[in-house]
Amino acid sequence: MTDLQLIGERAVAAKYAVQLASEDEKNSVLVHAARMLSERSAEILAANGKDIRRGEENGMHPGMIDRLRLTEERIEGMAQGLTQIASLPGCIGQVMDRFERPNGLMIEKRRVPLGVIGIIYESRPNVTADAFGLCFKAGSAVILKGGSDALESNIAIVSVLKEALRLSGMTPDAIQLIKSTDRAVTAQFMRMNEYVDVLIPRGGAGLIRNVVENSTVPVIETGTGNCHIYVDKDADLDMAVKIIVNAKTQRIGVCNACESLVIHRDVREAFLPLLAEALEPARVEMRGDEGVREILKDCAPASQEDFGREYLDYILSLKTVDSLEEAVAHINKYNTKHSDCIVTQNKETGERFLSQVDAACVYVNASTRFTDGFEFGFGAEIGISTQKLHARGPMGLKELTSYKYVIHGQGQIRE
């Protein structure tokens, strides 16, 4: 039996234990774990220091170093995250539906844990505590495969979380970390259908593509967002400017940031100068089609490729259209099914946009930045699903569960 199979066997054994734990028991583990993260922060920071030093020696990009770096404050943030997850109402065991059949069978649809959740992520050590907290609260065991650059940090954090489980009388196998940095091991992990119920990749487009392409375990695809805002001919132009500035510049490297504008030809003359002025302070580079460049003389030309890009940067593509239909067709062609918005005062136009644009979240008159588990009031978030199976949009605790049918009979047989 390989190390990985052993991890799988242990996770399956652990899932039955976690499944039986009460909400109080789970919450107590989480609160314990939060306190212990704070108490043992020196140890975690020491391990993180090793990762940082190795990263610097290997010439890691400063932005990456920053994501990798832990501080007392960031560890405190992780601890608070766990406490906050503990405070959420539990959902396991909920009766989602119940119906009686003419033959007297009573059928109940009951919310149950997914079982074993695998998370593959990059070198952000805070995901380690976060993912454990959510999966554990949702009644599942978790197997983590973090970026190799964060290995020492992850080992330290997982060791604290395991200790918290043990002290609460819960199996420490509820969280396991794959320590091998061998790519072949990760590839094998993605094919452990016998042990793992779902894989969730968290990270950049490359990581997600790798998991989607190589996993035989069911995957929840998260992430990339080429989000559009369409400024309709009946838009309140001041509102449109405010929404776009917010969606583009409030935080730049996130999947719900706006990457592309679509503008009705009738308003381009009135609107584009207002927009250019408002985006000036943040030095947003605009790349437009002919219709835009006729108005904004300094605007760079947009290529077809621009319309499909998730810049995650101070860049915005702009496209002119003659109708709602053209706007919808453009968005459905180039979006990543994440979040798209129309700004309009026309109710009917708004409703048509909402029903015809194919995305997890469709907005009328609000910033796409609201696509977020916390902003939706879920109290937690494991990611934003951009696929249509299982969960779409922000995924909180409920989206990390499954269901089973529980059927009570009195000896019924099928005729």
Next chain:
Amino acid sequence: MTDLQLIGERAVAAKYAVQLASEDEKNSVLVHAARMLSERSAEILAANGKDIRRGEENGMHPGMIDRLRLTEERIEGMAQGLTQIASLPGCIGQVMDRFERPNGLMIEKRRVPLGVIGIIYESRPNVTADAFGLCFKAGSAVILKGGSDALESNIAIVSVLKEALRLSGMTPDAIQLIKSTDRAVTAQFMRMNEYVDVLIPRGGAGLIRNVVENSTVPVIETGTGNCHIYVDKDADLDMAVKIIVNAKTQRIGVCNACESLVIHRDVREAFLPLLAEALEPARVEMRGDEGVREILKDCAPASQEDFGREYLDYILSLKTVDSLEEAVAHINKYNTKHSDCIVTQNKETGERFLSQVDAACVYVNASTRFTDGFEFGFGAEIGISTQKLHARGPMGLKELTSYKYVIHGQGQIRE
């Protein structure tokens, strides 16, 4: 652009058209299609005749020939299936949840079609009409890849369905058939993430494994059922016998048939002779462990492999246990997460079994044969999901849908 890409492009265009169709429009297509299947049965039977002759020439197994063969009656059955699907209440557009956030955003969770559904199936031509009916009613376009042995039959059926779409003013691309019998084309179909939202394999274990292992498109795994019945020490033994005879012998080749018994040691002496007598007329071969063979002297020995097998035959494996815990552990080890049952008069034991056994459907005192979309009252069924993502157990119309979040704002931006 390859033929397959062209099929993908057309399906994506069609999905937007089908999505906009009203329930009345969709139902009218289905009723039309049902009538045309009956009217053009001669043409379909002629095509099917070619498939049958080729099958016979190639020495196809008689059981396979039987599944491939269409008759006036079977075509009538397909037509009735479509009419029945038309009569089901529609579910697209349903508001599944609605909540207002403190900032005034009104968030609505609305049921939407999956988009483009791919079905890969074996040589049962009736699946062609069936799968189209369900997917279309659920608002999606469908791409079918049927078994090459049924190609002529499928071409004839799809041509009728396309004609029905056309006559109703709907795009005929709502159904498309992949006619190539090249395995490389099927392999490519399973990687068309750009066009296909979900793949559903329908067929035997080999087909399903092939799709799960090679598809990058999200898959709903259906099918295999190694279903258990546990006869508890507090079972009503007569009820247990009736349930087992029904679950084992009422229909033999189906995924919800019982394949394995687990028996509490305390009741084996009283129960096993009753069971053996009841299974005698159907000539069910029993394969038991030591505990069983001490009582049933003629019983064949069961290997470890037997406990894991879906026989789809008149064979039953039997295992003795000393406790509910042992029964649950055995079932969780060997089941396929499909349907498992406990027969007991003890309420507490029953509830423990229901909550601890990991399966799509868990029963107390009823035949596992009820795991079926029609028996559940869904009015339709595309298959039984044995995975935990998206849908579990019988999948009807609702399980063939997704959702989107529709958000109404008045200019909200994120602080």
